[in-house]
Structure formats: C-alpha cells, structure tokens
Amino acid sequence: MAAVKKAFQVRLPPLPSIKDVIKLYKLRALRELSQNFLMEPRLLDKIVRAAGHIENHVVCEVGPGPGGITRSIVKQGPRKLILIEKDPRFTPSLELLADACKDVVDVDIITGDILKTDIAHFIPKDVKCEWTDPPPPVNLIGNLPFSVSTILMIRWLEMISKKDGPWAFGRTRMTLTFQKEVAERMAARITEKQRCRLSVMTQNWCIVNYKFDIPGSAFLPKPEVDVGVVTLTPLKQPIIKLPFKLIEKVVRQIFSMRQKYSIRGAQTLFPEEVREEMALTMYKMAEIDPVTRPFQIANGEFGRLCEAYKEIITKYPEFENYDYRAAKKIKSAGEATKP
C-alpha cells in the first residue's frame, strides 16, 4: 500500500476504522492492562496536536493498543515511530498500519513492557541536542495505562534528573494522559487541594501544562474516571539541584502527614531519639515556619528544606539511611514478640 506525503499531513490509504480493527482481531479490552480505547478521531487528533510540531520528529508512543493515536501521529509526518505495547494481540493491527505508511515513516513495533524497555536504544543518535538547547526532535506520546502511569512518571523524572534514557538526547517533551486526579496533582500549585508529593517532584524537573480533559465516556470500555491530557517539558535547571533520591525522601516524608503541621512529617526523617530536635533544626536552617502544612510549602521552600536536610546528614551521616517505615516495622515486630 502506498502512502502519499503532503506538505504537513500524511494521507494514509483507507484502513478499517479502529472499531472494525477491534472487531476484526477480537480485541476484547483487558482490565489488568488498563485497556480503555479512545475511538473518536477528533479527540485522537487533539491529543497529538497538544504535542505541537512533530513533523520529521522521532515519536515514541507508549501503549498504542489498536493504533488510534498512532494513526493521528502518522498523519503529522514523523520521521520515525517507536511503538511500545505490552499486549501482543495488537501486533497485527499495528503491523497493518506500519505497512500502510512504510514509504513515509519508519516504524519500530516493540512488544514489551514500557517499564522494562530502553527507549533510547531505538532513538537515532543524530537527534541529540544540548540540554540547554530547545527540546530535541523527539516526543513521547501516550494514552497511558492507569496501572503504570504514576510509577512510569516517577521513573522518567529520575531519568530526567540524570539526563538519561530519552533525555540523553536533550529535553525530550512528553504528551501524556493520566487519570484526571493524577493530572491535577501533577499540575497543582501551592495551597491547591490536589497539591502532593507528585506536584513537587514533577514541577521540580518539568514545566507541567494541563491541556484539557477527556470525559470517561469517550473511551471503550468507559473507565470510572475522566482523563487529563498533560504536556511536560524538562526545565533547563531543576528548582532543587540535589540528587533525585534525596529530594524524593524529604518530599515524601513531609507529605506523609498531609493534614498535619509539615514538621510532623519532617520528623520522620530522623530516629525517634533525635526526631524533634533535628526537624526543628532543619526548619530553622531553611527558615520555614514549622506549623505550615505540607501543601502550603512552595517548590523553592522545599528546596531550602532539602538543602538543610543535606547539611544535617553531612554532619550526622548516621541519619542518612534512616528509614521510618522499616524502623516502625521492626519496632512493632519486637513488641509483638514480647511475652
């Protein structure tokens, strides 16, 4: 099948509709793989448009499923398409599409788990840009499976912090869908209801742009929640310039008691005997009011708290590996075995 490339749109030869593809290959949606298919071409195009200019770009799509978004991507004339799909039942329909556009787009179909796939391996080396340059001609796009979206985002943020994987090529942009609540958390600013660990972590490395909502009714089968479309562009400089794991630990513990004074969460960074004293020192060094609630702390203020924590653990290295949850488990196991 020959595909014709126009100025800004690739016209594909006629293909069966996504609905027919699902019927043809008997693709009953699997709940365990968070399969909710988007059928409406207008919405599929809208997601891809949110990614901005992708003509001649290398595009990696996560979870293409029957290929609805994939078709919209192809129409924009990317140079190369990398499709990562865990469910092998979709391979024939993706191969059908790859064959239909083989004259204009080079398509790699990878049947595998996004959490175990080294995307960078499939990205041509010549797209590499400097970190401070505008983003490289590489885009990650996906109507993500709900079951992996948050884990994936945290992993990708760690890769961004290390300029690793798809970010070894520069500030690779992402256009992704999340459960509406998760998307709102990622974008939540100081004092907003959804503000949480994910807000601080995401905003520390990326500009988060909440684009639009998609109602659950647009998917087949209909999920119980609506969906939010978000674009993420890595920042040239993170707000907190410290190692990912240190920031994650401080932010996680501070948000562990969301409704309490934030110092209560910060105390859990230290062993019981020194907890109150050390957390107070940390707050004094950072010049943060201990009675502030976690969602009232700005990203830059979290930065000062992380710097203060780093100074404390440099002075007292014995606190560095303190793990509140593990210590609590050991304590309660000890109490359970007491006569």
Ligand SMILES: C[S@@+](CC[C@H](N)C(=O)[O-])C[C@H]1O[C@@H](n2cnc3c(N)ncnc32)[C@H](O)[C@@H]1O
């Ligand atoms: C919400 S559906 C989206 C399907 C399609 N892109 C659409 O918009 O209609 C999520 C897709 O991700 C796939 N998937 C689930 N877990 C995955 C994983 N760990 N790695 C790669 N793909 C995965 C599912 O099989 C499914 O095709």
